Amino acid sequence: MRRDLEPVMVAARFEEVTVRRPDLRAPFPPRFGARLVGRTVLRLERRAKYILAPLSSDETLLIHLGMSGSFRVSPVMPGSEAIELAHDHVVFRMSSDVRVTFNDPRRFGLMDLLTPAQLAEHPALRALGPEPLSPAFNAEVLASACRGKMVAIKLALLDQRIVAGLGNIYACEALHRAHISPLKRAAALATASGRPRDTAHRLTTAIRQVLTEAVERVSSRAYRANPFRVYDREGERCPTPGCGGTIRRVTQNGRSTFFCRRCQR
DNA sequence: ATTGAGACCTGTCGGC
DNA sequence: TGCCGACAGGTCTCAA
Numbered sequence: 001m002r003r004d005l006e007p008v009m010v011a012a013r014f015e016e017v018t019v020r021r022p023d024l025r026a027p028f029p030p031r032f033g034a035r036l037v038g039r040t041v042l043r044l045e046r047r048a049k050y051i052l053a054p055l056s057s058d059e060t061l062l063i064h065l066g067m068s069g070s071f072r073v074s075p076v077m078p079g080s081e082a083i084e085l086a087h088d089h090v091v092f093r094m095s096s097d098v099r100v101t102f103n104d105p106r107r108f109g110l111m112d113l114l115t116p117a118q119l120a121e122h123p124a125l126r127a128l129g130p131e132p133l134s135p136a137f138n139a140e141v142l143a144s145a146c147r148g149k150m151v152a153i154k155l156a157l158l159d160q161r162i163v164a165g166l167g168n169i170y171a172c173e174a175l176h177r178a179h180i181s182p183l184k185r186a187a188a189l190a191t192a193s194g195r196p197r198d199t200a201h202r203l204t205t206a207i208r209q210v211l212t213e214a215v216e217r218v219s220s221r222a223y224r225a226n227p228f229r230v231y232d233r234e235g236e237r238c239p240t241p242g243c244g245g246t247i248r249r250v251t252q253n254g255r256s257t258f259f260c261r262r263c264q265r
Numbered sequence: 266a267t268t269g270a271g272a273c274c275t276g277t278c279g280g281c
Numbered sequence: 282t283g284c285c286g287a288c289a290g291g292t293c294t295c296a297a
Contacts, residue, residue, distance in 0.1 A: 025274095025292075025293085049291075049292095064291080066274095066290095066291055067289070067290060067291055067292095068274090068276085068290085087275085104274095105276065106273085106274045106275050106276080106289090106291095107273085108273070108275095108291060110292090124292080149267085150268080151267080151268070151269095155268090155269095158291090160291095160292085167290055167291070168290060168291085169290055170290090231290090253268085253269060253270080254269085255289095255291095256288080256289085
C-alpha cells in the first residue's frame with residue numbers, strides 16, 4: 001500500500017478531502033479535512049501495519065487498514081464524475097490529479113491526524129516491537145522477547161510488542177517454514193535444545209522470508225488464488241518435501257491457526 | 266504484568 | 282430460494 005501511494009501522494013497537496021463516514025474504528029479528529037487541505041505530503045512511511053504521512057504542517061496523517069480496508073487510486077478526469085462504490089468512506093483529491101479513495105466495509109480501519117507531541121506519545125506506536133525486516137530484529141532479540149512467556153509462540157508472534165507487523169496469515173506461514181509448532185510455548189524459543197538459538201534463528205529467517213516474498217508478490221501484482229503454503233488449506237497435503245502430513249486448523253484465542261503436526265514440532 | 270474473552274462491523278459462504 | 286450460524290488478513294478493553 002505504501003508503495004502504491006508514494007508516487008501519487010509524496011510531494012502532492014491535498015486539494016479536497018471528503019469524509020463520507022466519519023466513524024471508522026475511532027472517530028476522526030476535529031477538523032480533519034480542514035487540517036489536510038492545502039498541506040503537502042512530505043514522505044510516506046510504514047511502521048508495523050500503520051502508514052504515516054508527515055505533512056508540511058508538521059502534523060502526521062496516520063492510517064491503518066484494519067481487516068477490510070483498501071485504497072484505490074484513480075485519475076481525476078476533467079468533466080467526468082468520480083466513481084463511488086459502497087463503503088468509500090474517505091476521498092483525497094490530490095494536486096497530482098488523482099483521487100485516493102479509502103474503502104472499508106467493516107470499518108475497523110483508522111485515520112488520525114497527530115501533532116508532533118501526539119505522535120511521540122502515541123500509545124499504539126510507542127509499544128511496537130522491532131521491524132522484522134530491520135537489523136534490529138534477530139534471533140537474540142526474538143528469543144529474549146519470548147523469555148518466560150507462557151503463551152503459545154503463534155500468539156507471541158501476533159503480539160505487536162514482540163515483533164511489529166506480523167498478522168495471522170504470516171505468523172502461520174513463518175512457523176510452517178521454520179518447522180515450529182504454533183502450539184509450543186514462546187518461552188521454549190529461548191531454551192530450545194540443540195545449537196544455541198537454533199530455533200529462534202530458523203524462525204527469524206522464516207519471518208523475513210515470508211514477508212519479503214509477500215511484499216514482492218503484492219507489489220508485482222502477481223496474484224494467485226491462494227499463494228500460501230498452509231493458511232486456509234485445512235485438509236490439504238503438507239507442502240514440505242517428503243512430509244506427507246495433512247494441514248490442520250485449530251483455534252488459538254479465537255483466531256484460526258493452520259499447521260502440520262507432522263513437520264512442525 | 267500477563268492472559269483470554271469479548272467487542273467492534275459488515276460481508277460471504279456452506280449447510281439445511 | 283431463504284434463513285442462520287460460522288468465519289474473515291486487526292486491535293482494543295476489560296476482567297481474572
